[in-house]
Amino acid sequence: MKGWGCKIALFLLLLCTFRAQATHIVGGEMTYTYLGSNNYDITLVIYEDCKNGQPQAIQQDTPAYMSVYQLHTMILVGQDLNIPLDASMSGMVPVNFNNACVSNVPSVCLLRKTFHRVFNLPPNPYGYIISYQRCCRNAEISNIQDPGSNGSTYYCTIPPSSTAANNNSAVFNNFPPQIICLNNPLSYDNSATDPDGDSLSYGFINACVGASPDSVKPVPFPPDFNVWPYYDTVQYIVPAFSAIHPFPGSPIIQINPVTGLITGTPNRIGRFLVTVCCYEWRHGVLINRIFREFQFVVTDCSKVVVASIPQLSTDVNTYVVECKTYTVSFVNESTGGFAYHWDFGVPGHPEDTSTDFQPTFTYPDTGTFVVKLVVNPRSTCPDSISRFVKIYPYFQTSYTDSGIQCPGSPVYFTDHSSATIKPITSWTWNFGDGSTSSTQSPEHTYTFGGTYNVMLISQNIKNCIDTAVHQLIVENFKPFAGNDTVIVKGESIEFNAQGGTQYTWSPTNNLSEANVNNPIGFYPDTGSYTYYVHVVSAYGCQGYDTIKVLVVNQASFYLPTAFSPNGDGLNDIFKPLAVGYRSLDYFRIYDRWGEQVYFSRNIWEGWDGTYNHKQAEMGTYYWQISFVDRFGKQSYLKGDVTLVR
Numbered sequence: 001m002k003g004w005g006c007k008i009a010l011f012l013l014l015l016c017t018f019r020a021q022a023t024h025i026v027g028g029e030m031t032y033t034y035l036g037s038n039n040y041d042i043t044l045v046i047y048e049d050c051k052n053g054q055p056q057a058i059q060q061d062t063p064a065y066m067s068v069y070q071l072h073t074m075i076l077v078g079q080d081l082n083i084p085l086d087a088s089m090s091g092m093v094p095v096n097f098n099n100a101c102v103s104n105v106p107s108v109c110l111l112r113k114t115f116h117r118v119f120n121l122p123p124n125p126y127g128y129i130i131s132y133q134r135c136c137r138n139a140e141i142s143n144i145q146d147p148g149s150n151g152s153t154y155y156c157t158i159p160p161s162s163t164a165a166n167n168n169s170a171v172f173n174n175f176p177p178q179i180i181c182l183n184n185p186l187s188y189d190n191s192a193t194d195p196d197g198d199s200l201s202y203g204f205i206n207a208c209v210g211a212s213p214d215s216v217k218p219v220p221f222p223p224d225f226n227v228w229p230y231y232d233t234v235q236y237i238v239p240a241f242s243a244i245h246p247f248p249g250s251p252i253i254q255i256n257p258v259t260g261l262i263t264g265t266p267n268r269i270g271r272f273l274v275t276v277c278c279y280e281w282r283h284g285v286l287i288n289r290i291f292r293e294f295q296f297v298v299t300d301c302s303k304v305v306v307a308s309i310p311q312l313s314t315d316v317n318t319y320v321v322e323c324k325t326y327t328v329s330f331v332n333e334s335t336g337g338f339a340y341h342w343d344f345g346v347p348g349h350p351e352d353t354s355t356d357f358q359p360t361f362t363y364p365d366t367g368t369f370v371v372k373l374v375v376n377p378r379s380t381c382p383d384s385i386s387r388f389v390k391i392y393p394y395f396q397t398s399y400t401d402s403g404i405q406c407p408g409s410p411v412y413f414t415d416h417s418s419a420t421i422k423p424i425t426s427w428t429w430n431f432g433d434g435s436t437s438s439t440q441s442p443e444h445t446y447t448f449g450g451t452y453n454v455m456l457i458s459q460n461i462k463n464c465i466d467t468a469v470h471q472l473i474v475e476n477f478k479p480f481a482g483n484d485t486v487i488v489k490g491e492s493i494e495f496n497a498q499g500g501t502q503y504t505w506s507p508t509n510n511l512s513e514a515n516v517n518n519p520i521g522f523y524p525d526t527g528s529y530t531y532y533v534h535v536v537s538a539y540g541c542q543g544y545d546t547i548k549v550l551v552v553n554q555a556s557f558y559l560p561t562a563f564s565p566n567g568d569g570l571n572d573i574f575k576p577l578a579v580g581y582r583s584l585d586y587f588r589i590y591d592r593w594g595e596q597v598y599f600s601r602n603i604w605e606g607w608d609g610t611y612n613h614k615q616a617e618m619g620t621y622y623w624q625i626s627f628v629d630r631f632g633k634q635s636y637l638k639g640d641v642t643l644v645r
Contacts, residue, residue, distance in 0.1 A: 032168070044066070046132075065080070066080050066115075068130050071129055072126045078121070083115045089114035090111075090112055090114045123161030125161070130158075133153045133221075168195040173193055186264055189259075189260065200260070204274065205291060229291070247266060269298050271297050272295060306335045309333065318387060323460075328362075329359075330358055340377075341377045345370040363389075366393070372384060397468040425460060426438065428457040429454070429455070432453045449474045450473075453470075477541035482497060486552060494519075555578075557576050557637055559576050561642065574643075586624075590621065591621055
């Protein structure tokens with residue numbers, strides 16, 4: 001073995017000069033064929049990224065190194081460090097992608113290299129393992145850690161003679177796909193054929209590491225027969241990825257264990273490492289395993305033709321849940337089409353089709369149907385889409401309300417929603433004043449009068465949803481007895497209560513009537529009187545208000561000596577309170593320089609402390625009042641007031 005050791009040292013010395021450049025391996029596999037007389041033809045296939053990979057690394061893949069170890073003992077029984085390329089089985093792997101149907105086909109380049117070596121391997125009770133190692137993988141891989149510095153190990157095992165003498169390995173049937181479109185259903189046949197007729201099954205497994213940037217093309221070192229898959233495995237980026245979930249999809253990416261068919265719809269762009277193991281069974285006993293490692297490139301394809309039916313329902317992949325009728329009008333959002341074929345999914349009804357762009361179809365019964373649209377059928381670039389259509393008429397939301405529609409009084413809402421398919425599962429009320437409820441038949445009290453849009457949304461077990469909206473008028477009920485007043489004894493006043501249609505006064509002392517809104521009150525002597533009026537509105541709202549009447553001996557003007565117009569609502573207006581006078585001629589106010597700052601003929605108005613739309617200065621102001629008394633005599637009053645803030 002000394003000669004082999006010198007050759008190994010020489011090769012390692014040469015390879016260290018480009019160890020940092022060898023990022024190009026896309027995948028590989030190793031199989032074997034029994035030739036007779038204990039001779040086995042070992043076939044190694046590696047796949048290289050000839051677009052992004054380093055040219056020097058690709059060139060250095062030839063020749064290949066192989067080592068043969070006896071399993072369990074790990075004794076080196078064979079080796080070849082100069083296995084030439086089989087040019088007849090090598091070359092560019094076809095893209096197998098329909099360029100006519102995608103407007104942005106990505107540029108890819110995949111090179112397949114095949115190496116053969118025949119080893120004479122006499123029967124033994126342990127079997128053999130033949131290994132190949134290389135660094136490094138394509139650095140753009142998305143699902144493993146540090147891919148550009150991770151090498152690969154490809155190997156095959158020959159079972160012991162006692163288990164399966166003169167066995168042939170299974171061989172994969174198809175090349176791995178180079179391009180997969182994002183959000184497009186994937187269906188890749190990764191099956192194999194076994195020359196011996198053994199049964200095969202399939203599954204995703206961990207990829208193995210081997211070579212490294214410090215030893216990019218080593219002589220394959222012994223495996224660890226105590227674990228499987230015999231060599232250390234790559235570290236996946238968890239929790240997003242693992243060997244059995246190599247890249248995301250909806251539906252998830254999975255492999256059929258019986259057929260080897262890989263299916264799913266990828267929903268993330270990237271380059272993903274995938275390793276498939278093929279298990280070989282004979283008479284129900286596992287006798288051998290081979291594996292293939294490759295990369296799926298998921299890209300955002302801009303398809304020339306896109307079939308599209310919108311999803312108008314919140315149900316998964318559902319065009320519509322129709323709960324009013326059996327007739328559905330379909331919306332077509334497809335692009336790039338010139339012909340259309342709709343199948344509305346009614347079992348046993350072959351006539352349930354249409355070639356209209358946006359057809360209308362009446363379903364014969366309730367149920368869930370799968371409608372399928374094919375755009376440009378039987379053409380070079382067709383596309384299709386399927387969605388659910390759920391037919392569950394009839395469903396209708398309705399309600400009534402009852403109760404006195406007055407502020408502070410409860411209003412009772414009663415649900416009358418109806419559904420052919422029960423039960424009704426939810427009710428959402430919006431009372432129009434910011435309040436809501438999920439009770440089937442709630443009650444609600446409004447604080448203020450007004451017009452409110454009351455909305456009920458109900459839903460049944462089939463996700464039928466309907467809405468009912470009605471206006472509710474709550475009376476703006478405000479019983480009012482009138483303003484407190486002061487009169488001179490011997491005079492009368494006419495009350496003027498408001499806010500309703502029925503009025504009842506109490507007590508009835510000095511009143512002409514008790515059941516009208518405007519009774520006459522006559523007061524022959526001084527005193528203070530408080531009256532309550534009970535008011536009933538046309539809607540039946542009821543309430544009370546009070547009024548005070550103060551009876552004095554003689555006519556008087558009452559004016560404060562100061563006021564503070566600061567907007568606090570207290571003593572903001574300076575005005576006279578007149579009792580027992582026929583009319584007011586004018587009310588004037590002057591500043592200390594004699595300039596008039598206020599004038600009015602309305603006794604109920606007053607000065608707000610402004611002049612020429614600006615706040616008047618603090619200080620003393622002078623007022624004059626001209627009036628006609630109860631006997632018709634013209635008189636004057638004057639005084640001063642202090643403005644403070």
